[in-house]
Amino acid sequence: MAPRTTAEVGGMGHSIKRKEDPRFIRGQGNYVDDIQLPGMLYLDIVRSPYAHAKLTSIKTDKALKVPGVLAVITGETLKQYNLHWMPTLSSDTQMVLPTEKVMYQSQEVAGVIATDRYAAADGVEAVEVEYEPLPVIVDPFKSLAPGAPVLRTDKEGKKDNLAFHWEAGDRAATDKAFAEADVVVKERIYVPRIHVASMETCGCVADFNPAEGKLTVYMTTQAPHAVRTVFALVAGHVGLSEEKIRIVSPDIGGGFGGKVPVYPGYVIAVAASVVIGKPVKWIEDRMENLQADSFARDYHMTAELAARKDGTMTALRITTVADHGYTNASANPSKYPAGLFSICTGSYDLKHAFTEMDAAYTNKPPGGVAYRCSFRVTEAVHAIERITDVLAQELKMDPAELRLKNFIKPEQFPYRSALGWEYDSGDYPRALKLAMDKIGYAALRKEQAEKRKRGELMGIGISSFTEIVGAGPSKQFDILGIKMFDSAEIRVHPTGKATARFGTKSQGQGHETTYAQIVAEELGIPAAHVQVEEGDTDTAPYGLGTYASRSTPTAGAAGAMAARKIRDKARKIAAHLLEVSEDDLVWEPGKFSVKGAPQKAKTIQEVAFAAYTNHPQGMEAGLEAVAYYDPPNLTFPFGSYICVVDIDRGTGMVTVRRFLAVDDCGNIINPMVVEGQIHGGLTQGLAPALYEEMTYDENGNNLAGSFMDYLVPTAVETPRWETDKTVTPCPHHPLGAKGVGESATVGAPPAIANAVVDALAHLGVRHIDIPITPEKVWNILKAKGAATQV
């Protein structure tokens, strides 16, 4: 679709350069650790070396003698104010600081306040803590087994370690379909615990002003308004009132879901600032970030797929044990404890499906946040895309053919899935066929057959995923009761320039550019003249923040709706200026003209000036609007990815030779930004597929707690991504857009895993759990007698 606006205006479809970049390329971004306030103190945190232990004593006298150390805050300090526990976003509870026992390694035990960060670190070393180790449970299956010691002794009457049980679908009908199936395949599929590892860790500067009684917190949060409300609810009893709390989310160095929760460090910094009356800065180091912040995934799934002999899929059943660590700290909508996992029927017309889950407490850090993923969609997509390949292997069918046979057909949309979602739009065969044509699928299969004869290992993997993003319709979606709408406020100034504020918060997605383009599209004011602001709760309208690919579907839509309200008023003013009826005006981006007399026209800039200098009698002055957008449905981006891998038989090393991503995110605001989102998402799909995993030993010691051991891919491992697109506009979004930030992270891992299994399928390999490390592959090759001696 050709853009409706000129390149100068820069509305939808233009790859305009990013408006935020000039400050970043000059080193003039403003991240939390860049903020330095007069008299500012530093917080550093004492952490537990044990994964499960009774706290017997904390001695602070030596620490208090360290030069520069002013105070040590313990659980007992916070208990005086009843602030030693706080709620998680899933209405579970979490310690801020412990008074009785610690539940995971690196848990916060005490906070040291000092005049500079070095003194605070010295103070941490000098705090003496005594522990009495307790039995550790790291395995969720052992945790759920009868007779396992109860971990959450803080919960009165709790007799087991079940965090929750959840199910969706029709169990009886699904069981019946399985009983009647010609073919059933079953596989245990583990999606391991991983960490977002954004390049900037978490931190804050808490600044309580005793004279005003006002608390300002500059913090790394993806959801500043929600945090403000949580602070007010949690600390209302000690005098923090919502109108006296200002959360500022400045430039954020990557979020990916890890900056949604409220971590104890934030709360300790706030408490310290309120008590001492000075600003307090807390910045995690990387090891604290990797070892203590919330994790993603950790789903042990058993997936079963039933089909007829001809390959028609008939039913899906997935049973999951989810490891949530010591508390359920998921940032999921309250009615969806397993997030949107029930998208697990994927892109296929499955008549019957049932899924259930037991979530376990273990002695690991709180789990269940996203890793660039809309509420557990990645786990769901991995299960369906892997088990689909297992079925193809069982039936000796080409995995592309099996997918094309079972796709929901374009004419079936809107499509009601067996697990209850209404897919709004899609054209799955078009995306897969485009991917196959573009990568040369038939030629690759031929090459593979020839290589196999020579003993070389090459694999081709497909993933045809469906995402579910943009939460959400408020009748279904809320977090802690706050409905998941989002918002925009646009003010057009007398000189025709505009300020637009949103309830979301970019962490690198480029909202300052793409939101300006939405305003440009709707009002014809050049994107260069639209100042976009987010993240300051004193100025931005209330919103739920940026995660789950929801910014464009919700706040972006709100921006369009607010702009349309402004255009409606502008039309009235233009009619007044041109002395015609509103119905006689024609709108094109940036200008109203008189029907049949196009030379009689008023630009949006002229109208804006008149709104403050010459507005019609009886009309309010000004040109601004606010919109709170409650989407009628979620959006369903999709795509087909094809990956080609080569495997070294001597080392088990997997090399991604080619990776083509065909994405459909509906109408596109900025093609350059969308492509960038896909590149980044693909790399965060490559990472868990081949490299990243947060592992623990049986004592709960974290084995991947620094960048020494947690393998974030570098430019060398990362392939030269290839991308293409189809465009199936979203039928209910005002701009036809769908959200794209997470598609590639969700879609990529099964494409890579399927490619590796495909390379080894002739050896009888059906499944390998990610991350597919050289060691795993080499052990398989050795067991199958296919490894070469090096």
Next chain:
Amino acid sequence: MARHMITVTVNGTAREAEVDSRLLLVHLLRDVFRLTGTHIGCDTTHCGACTVLLEGEPVKSCTVLAVQADGRQVRTVEGLEQGGKLDPIQEGFWQEHGLQCGYCTPGMLMTGHALLKRNPKPTEDEIRHAISGNLCRCTGYLNIVKAVQYAAAKSQ
């Protein structure tokens, strides 16, 4: 703890400070000189967000003591732009969408700048290896490679 008077020439300007022996160069730049463009992303010299040029060579300033920079030249991201004109590497990152959150960007810029000084016409492979000590979580590196290529072409 011993204190030391040091003089470091940062982006062409000699600056003095009295520092503890243990103060890291990155904290001297950020907290004392208030040049906050240089970022901190890890504790183990893996991520490269803190990369600056010491006597023209890229170093990770989280693993260099401030006293080691005494009497030497340091160049940071704030010193790339000359006379109001962006360095070609800065232009390249903007033009090719080589950044998203911007956090790794200063380190990437300094590493890329140093690469082009050493090797004005690098291959894609050489670029990828040169930046392999700088982690980026947002871009997937492809556009960073393009940004360095843009700067290489522009500098010819």
